[in-house]
Amino acid sequence: MASERPPSPTRGSYAKGVARRQEILDRAIEVFAQRGADKTSLRAIASEVGVTHAALAHYFGSLEELLVAVYRESERKGGRRPVADPDVTPVEIMRISARENREVAGLVQLYSMLVASALEEGHPAAREFATDRFAQQREKLATRVRSNQRAGLIRADVDADAVAALVIAASDGLQTQWLLDPDAPQDAALTLLEDLLAGPQHS
Amino acid sequence: MASERPPSPTRGSYAKGVARRQEILDRAIEVFAQRGADKTSLRAIASEVGVTHAALAHYFGSLEELLVAVYRESERKGGRRPVADPDVTPVEIMRISARENREVAGLVQLYSMLVASALEEGHPAAREFATDRFAQQREKLATRVRSNQRAGLIRADVDADAVAALVIAASDGLQTQWLLDPDAPQDAALTLLEDLLAGPQHS
């Protein structure tokens, strides 16, 4: 309790690196929000952060890994605590998530770019990011669907895994359409899906 | 019917250019299918076609415009005649389209990349392509939905425009998930949506 003992010599020097990495990441997020996901090269970020582009490569390995880190960190910061109430529908979950993402400039664009890269060969970082994310989201939403079904909020005759995949796909796709054309019926389409899933008894 | 009159001298010299452009486009499609949407640079295409990368820039203006041309031409060639039967559901339309797209290697990846680029600023060609495509698809499908509703194939109490946007979003998103994880319930989710839209009387 008195004086903090310094970390062991063999691993002590990690502290600075971790803090520095976080500092760079925070700045990179700002740069990203301002310049857009596309024009943000390693050199551009490095220049604005105040380091050389080689330093970024040192901390993050590659541009793509930096982009993944930026997205994960942006989402972590912008995201409120996960919705605890099990009676909230999957569509409402995606609605909340979409609203949060839209508040962070460039985040949806970055997500779209990462997913597109993941589809190409030779992009392991993006591929892993997208694959994991879809799998986790599908599992999380499927669990919620089953809970909703027990509570009578979602009709019992639909497959929970299919619903999860469908809701994610619809949410992603509608967000894209909305960015390209704000007149596209994003909310209406999402609400429609929600009503359809609620079953015949929906108000 | 006898002999084709050559085009007028003032515009005749276009003929060679148009033919050459088409020839380059055909080769570019093959190169694309083999190498993937990502690693296909202007130089790579030019090298395989047998011209310099500057020639491609001359014919297509920019890499992005070439990519848009490649996608449009690939889709035109792969697409069968449009489905005439007005009783085919929008979901079935997207299923057919998805099946055709999947037969052309790299086409879905290219589409995903173009849409992602369209979301970024400073990509007018991709932006125009994606905006137009979504608008056309929404209009086409909405008309079909209304027809389906009159025929009793789709429940009458849903908004046709919202259905169109929803079906497109679901189809695009599910195709992406399927590419990243073939175990994702793509068909099940699409069929689910189809059944939900059919209404309470669905078998």
Place this chain on the structure above:
DNA sequence: GTCTATACGAAGATAGAC
């Protein structure tokens, strides 16, 4: 471990020769 300096090859764009 952290980071700078530097070099390399490849990319898209463009000016101007032919």
Place this chain on the structure above:
DNA sequence: GTCTATCTTCGTATAGAC
């Protein structure tokens, strides 16, 4: 109209100072 030559910028890799 077509293409060579060149410009700038990019991501990555390495060597070595601290």
